[in-house]
Amino acid sequence: MTLPKLTKLEHQIMEALWNRGASSVREIQEAFPEKDRPAYTTVQTMVYRLEAKKAIKRVKKIGNAHVFAAAISRSAAQRRLIDELLSFFGGRIQPVVAHLIESGKLTLDDVDEAKRALRKLARKDKPK
Amino acid sequence: MTLPKLTKLEHQIMEALWNRGASSVREIQEAFPEKDRPAYTTVQTMVYRLEAKKAIKRVKKIGNAHVFAAAISRSAAQRRLIDELLSFFGGRIQPVVAHLIESGKLTLDDVDEAKRALRKLARKDKPK
DNA sequence: CATTGTCACCTACACTTGTAGTAGATCTAA
DNA sequence: TTAGATCTACTACAAGTGTAGGTGACAATG
Structure with missing residues (x-):
């Protein structure tokens, strides 16, 4: 799979990275609207999973915190979403x-x- | 929730019902392309779940077999899919x-x- | 240097989704 | 009327998803 399939929450994490550029877990978490903001460790888990899927990567370390950056483009991810939708419509x-x-x-x-x-x-x- | 959220496989079941009209579990199962056709009981499970979600309903019984019909329109379901996609794009x-x-x-x-x-x-x- | 707060890493768990087996009821054809 | 086919209803379970706690490492600061 060139492009990994992303879940809803994973997409939101990616969105934060695309918008803000390379960020730490804490920064990503705080990019969520205060109302319904997942716990730090929840974001962390998703970040780890995205890393496992090769959708993001660690780019450096500040203090003891890792900084992550998107490894796939927003455009490619969006394309995939749309293709998926289209498949529901038989590609039409x-x-x-x-x-x-x-x-x-x-x-x-x-x-x-x-x-x-x-x-x-x-x-x-x-x-x- | 007026419109239940449907999974991929559930959508395929609905598709069969929309296309064929009221059908039994067996008929729905056989509407799947022979290649990668889920087991009878798999379809049955999904049908039960769709019924629990009020997306379909039992309309009659033929022999000992129940006949199911869509309870939500294809159009409404499609609309929901698209709205979901749009939400990923901030509604734009x-x-x-x-x-x-x-x-x-x-x-x-x-x-x-x-x-x-x-x-x-x-x-x-x-x-x- | 000792304390305090932050982070990484691991673990856990409930819910959803896809998948299907089994047991017992029921129909059907010989 | 009885044996095989078919169906229902129930149960199970692995993978994926969202959620988060715990523990120990590390950094910053008094």
């Missing part, structure tokens, strides 16, 4: 888009922007 | 759309179709 985006529209989360502006992005991509790809 | 669709484009899964046609759907929606919602 249409129903996904339909739901986004229905829920009012996809606006005309979003669509226009997507269109621009696609055109740009087309110009870059076609004239090979 | 833009990065989702960006990834769909990058992975080549979102085409210009898809976008145009989405646009038409949105315009239609706008016409229906605004004049009121």
